Amino acid sequence: MTVVSVSMPEELLDRLDRFADEHGYTGRSELIREASRNLLGEFEDAQLEDRDLMAVVTVLFNYEETNVEERMMHLRHEHEGLVASNFHSHVGPHYCTEVFVLEGDLESISTFVGKIRATKDTLTVDYSVMPVDEFGPVDELGHVGSE
Known part of the structure; x- marks a missing residue:
């Protein structure tokens, strides 16, 4: 190095x-x-265009004072072709997280993240995006990283 x-x-x-x-x-x-x-x-979106991507989006909100959880459920259903997985968890006495695993193209993922960021009363929205082809080759059994 x-x-x-x-x-x-x-x-x-x-x-x-x-x-x-x-x-x-x-x-x-x-x-x-x-x-x-x-x-x-954060500045390499051009390298992500025209590629199969996966993203992880994490949302934190206070469930006692908002209806963010209901809006997250609607977004999950509205984008069911994009949302590969969704996980809900309680954090402390008043907070919840929603974690979404997305599979799709950059435009679809960006649209989804934009809608979450525009959701009133979310405390934080964090996400990461990675090209699926960076995981390495997949063998005939579907194992990633095999030669």
Whole structure:
């Protein structure tokens, strides 16, 4: 691996070190590599066009004060051809998460995420997208990564 020197203010370096310690990173390099991949990934949509994709979308909301859960159910049914899996979980005394696993093209996934982000009263919406063909070849039994 190539070694790269990076200049940054001491305060930022201290924050990175604390974050790495608190979140179990082995060191600064691992943290910087992951942050770099995440940043670059946000701007590589052109590389995702015309490819089979999978996405994981996570939504957090307060179920006692909203009807977000009902709206998530409607979106799941409205996009049943895109939603491969859906998981609902309670988090703490007042919150829920909805996790959607999507399989489709970039436009369909972007539309779905946009509708979730536009849903009033969601607290956070997070997602990641990955081309299915990056998993490696699939053998005759359907096992990924076989040669």
